[in-house]
Amino acid sequence: MSTIESVLHESRVFPPSADVVANAAISGMDAYRALAAEAERDYEGFWAKLARETLTWHKPFTKVLDEANAPFCTWFEDGELNASYNSLDRHVEAGKGGTVAIIFEADDGTVTRVTYQDLLQRVCRFANALKKRGVKKGDRVVIYMPMSIEGVVAMQACARIGAPHSVVFGGFSSKSLNERLVDVGAVALITSDEQMRGGKALPLKSIADEALAMGGCEAVKSVIVYRRTGGKVAWNESRDLWMHELVANESDTCTPEWVSAEHPLFVLYTSGSTGRPKGVQHSTGGYVLWAAQTLKWTFDWKPTDIFWCTADIGWITGHTYIAYGPLALGATQVMFEGVPTYPDGGRFWNMIEKHKVTLFYTAPTAIRSLIKIADADAKVHPKSYDLSSLRVLGTVGEPINPEAWMWYYENVGGARCPIVDTWWQTETGGHMITPLPGATPLVPGSCTLPLPGIMAAIVDETGQDVPNGQGGILVVKRPWPSMIRTIWGDPDRFKKSYYPEELGGKLYLAGDGSVRDKATGNFTIMGRIDDVLNVSGHRLGTMEIESALVANPLVAEAAVVGRPDETTGEAVVAFVVLKSARPMGDDAAKLANELRAWVGKEIGPIAKPKDIRFGDNLPKTRSGKIMRRLLRSLAKGEAITQDVSTLENPAILDQLGESL
Numbered sequence: 001m002s003t004i005e006s007v008l009h010e011s012r013v014f015p016p017s018a019d020v021v022a023n024a025a026i027s028g029m030d031a032y033r034a035l036a037a038e039a040e041r042d043y044e045g046f047w048a049k050l051a052r053e054t055l056t057w058h059k060p061f062t063k064v065l066d067e068a069n070a071p072f073c074t075w076f077e078d079g080e081l082n083a084s085y086n087s088l089d090r091h092v093e094a095g096k097g098g099t100v101a102i103i104f105e106a107d108d109g110t111v112t113r114v115t116y117q118d119l120l121q122r123v124c125r126f127a128n129a130l131k132k133r134g135v136k137k138g139d140r141v142v143i144y145m146p147m148s149i150e151g152v153v154a155m156q157a158c159a160r161i162g163a164p165h166s167v168v169f170g171g172f173s174s175k176s177l178n179e180r181l182v183d184v185g186a187v188a189l190i191t192s193d194e195q196m197r198g199g200k201a202l203p204l205k206s207i208a209d210e211a212l213a214m215g216g217c218e219a220v221k222s223v224i225v226y227r228r229t230g231g232k233v234a235w236n237e238s239r240d241l242w243m244h245e246l247v248a249n250e251s252d253t254c255t256p257e258w259v260s261a262e263h264p265l266f267v268l269y270t271s272g273s274t275g276r277p278k279g280v281q282h283s284t285g286g287y288v289l290w291a292a293q294t295l296k297w298t299f300d301w302k303p304t305d306i307f308w309c310t311a312d313i314g315w316i317t318g319h320t321y322i323a324y325g326p327l328a329l330g331a332t333q334v335m336f337e338g339v340p341t342y343p344d345g346g347r348f349w350n351m352i353e354k355h356k357v358t359l360f361y362t363a364p365t366a367i368r369s370l371i372k373i374a375d376a377d378a379k380v381h382p383k384s385y386d387l388s389s390l391r392v393l394g395t396v397g398e399p400i401n402p403e404a405w406m407w408y409y410e411n412v413g414g415a416r417c418p419i420v421d422t423w424w425q426t427e428t429g430g431h432m433i434t435p436l437p438g439a440t441p442l443v444p445g446s447c448t449l450p451l452p453g454i455m456a457a458i459v460d461e462t463g464q465d466v467p468n469g470q471g472g473i474l475v476v477k478r479p480w481p482s483m484i485r486t487i488w489g490d491p492d493r494f495k496k497s498y499y500p501e502e503l504g505g506k507l508y509l510a511g512d513g514s515v516r517d518k519a520t521g522n523f524t525i526m527g528r529i530d531d532v533l534n535v536s537g538h539r540l541g542t543m544e545i546e547s548a549l550v551a552n553p554l555v556a557e558a559a560v561v562g563r564p565d566e567t568t569g570e571a572v573v574a575f576v577v578l579k580s581a582r583p584m585g586d587d588a589a590k591l592a593n594e595l596r597a598w599v600g601k602e603i604g605p606i607a608k609p610k611d612i613r614f615g616d617n618l619p620k621t622r623s624g625k626i627m628r629r630l631l632r633s634l635a636k637g638e639a640i641t642q643d644v645s646t647l648e649n650p651a652i653l654d655q656l657g658e659s660l
């Protein structure tokens with residue numbers, strides 16, 4: 001049974017225990033409903049109150065939401081603040097400088113602790129160094145770094161001087177990095193000699209050098225390199241600088257640049273259904289508000305908690321729930337450089353035990369892969385570790401199948417810890433639809449109900465509400481503080497992608513299909529309704545992979561679809577027509593590997609097709625449109641039930657149905 005069907009037939013319900021309810025800040029469903037009702041009653045008042053309580057403003061705001069230029073909305077616009085001040089200084093000023101901000105565990109197990117006081121000084125030194133290199137308010141800085149305290153320092157230092165950062169995940173290729181450097185118009189690039197993952201050193205600086213050499217990014221005047229491994233790197237004297245040398249003589253104080261709440265804090269690229277990746281632009285005030293507030297609500301965060309989000313800072317989850325949310329709250333968090341399977345599949349459980357993690361946040365793909373390993377080896381089964389410190393578990397990025405949910409609940413959470421299945425997106429900035437640990441009855445596989453103030457709904461193709469029980473398009477009816485502000489440099493694309501005329505132009509289109517339960521109103525996400533795939537919780541545009549494939553001189557045509565995968569959720573399947581004859585046997589296998597490596601080089605290893613099929617042609621309608629539904633069936637190995645009478649050459653279906 002598919003995940004969606006099994007969720008729709010899910011009858012198990014796990015209400016929070018009396019103990020959990022009693023100790024939670026939002027205690028019981030009535031408390032949740034009261035908050036949601038408050039937001040409905042006085043939308044602006046609700047958000048204004050949260051913004052005043054949660055953030056420290058240099059200049060208070062007088063306006064809350066401005067929709068005059070909708071869908072380009074502003075929040076708290078005349079207020080001034082600084083994200084780095086809110087993450088660091090204010091805790092130090094409140095006497096909490098000695099609190100550990102980050103417990104960093106390196107790939108090899110080395111642990112480094114940094115307090116709020118230390119972190120503030122390091123951020124100030126680096127901010128001063130950036131300023132000396134001529135980086136100023138409004139300039140964009142690209143960060144291409146491993147998971148590291150230095151990575152957080154780099155992000156926070158940019159925030160401190162008002163220079164929007166754009167973090168590029170360390171797994172992206174030189175070409176992807178180049179595209180982002182060019183699109184965002186970066187003036188500086190912060191990278192590292194190498195990164196350590198699973199005992200292996202992987203290059204970053206040499207990829208960065210390649211990216212810069214591709215051109216179009218001549219505005220990059222400084223390449224600042226964090227020395228992680230000491231591995232050999234090429235050096236360009238006129239441009240390259242060591243991070244440690246740069247900060248050595250800098251002052252450890254730096255006055256924050258006070259910016260409008262609407263000043264862009266960062267641009268983060270994500271895949272869309274068409275063309276190039278989109279630079280999702282986020283604000284300062286609304287974004288930091290929601291990063292802090294959602295961590296408090298969704299994980300019932302308390303000052304005594306040890307929070308651990310396993311995401312990479314190269315994704316939105318690492319931005320919101322590592323670099324900003326926990327710091328804005330003055331929380332103590334664990335940060336991990338490595339991978340969950342090194343030195344063995346018990347790494348996560350070992351780290352939870354060692355650091356007494358109370359709130360743990362990871363992706364369903366990680367859980368699914370660890371289930372397999374634990375089943376095969378009792379030594380690395382979570383039951384072999386003391387996980388009694390855990391209080392709340394979370395998942396993010398993709399649907400979780402009920403079986404994996406149950407395993408996580410029983411084996412990791414000891415049937416004691418609520419699981420928050422958080423639905424959100426790069427564009428939403430933070431959690432949108434999620435259970436609250438001390439209130440919401442949990443249903444495996446469902447992200448349950450919207451957070452207070454989030455007006456999520458399901459509509460049909462014309463934007464009309466559909467009744468519960470009927471599937472439709474997931475939308476958000478009112479703007480919220482941490483919403484995407486625009487697509488960097490492309491406001492038209494922003495409008496068309498997220499506020500399409502077909503839906504009336506006023507509804508935020510998430511791009512997911514969803515259905516609400518008739519009785520509870522719980523949301524279940526049914527997956528993307530556009531040509532976007534979700535592989536291991538990472539978004540990939542099918543068109544992006546297709547363009548990468550056709551850029552190969554051997555390829556005439558390519559079509560990419562997703563196929564359900566037991567571990568990664570979805571897997572990439574590519575149908576390829578070569579310029580030469582269709583390859584067979586060993587030739588086909590060899591070419592498939594070549595194309596896989598090619599895609600890895602063009603985009604990054606995460607985009608490599610799992611399965612490549614060669615045909616003499618692709619199945620097309622008479623008007624020449626590729627029949628993707630047919631390809632999806634072929635990818636899954638399903639019998640073809642669609643009408644294929646319009647196909648010019650039905651024999652290609654047999655060719656394309658063959659897995660190598």
Ligand code: WT7
Pocket residue numbers: 270316317395396397398399400421422423424425426427447510511512525527528534537538539
């Ligand atoms: C897409 C957003 C959320 C931050 C990391 C990914 C899918 C996300 C869930 C969930 C089912 C989910 C959606 C969404 N997604 N969370 N809890 N259940 N699907 O951010 O790369 O912007 O991807 O991930 O399809 O649209 P992203």
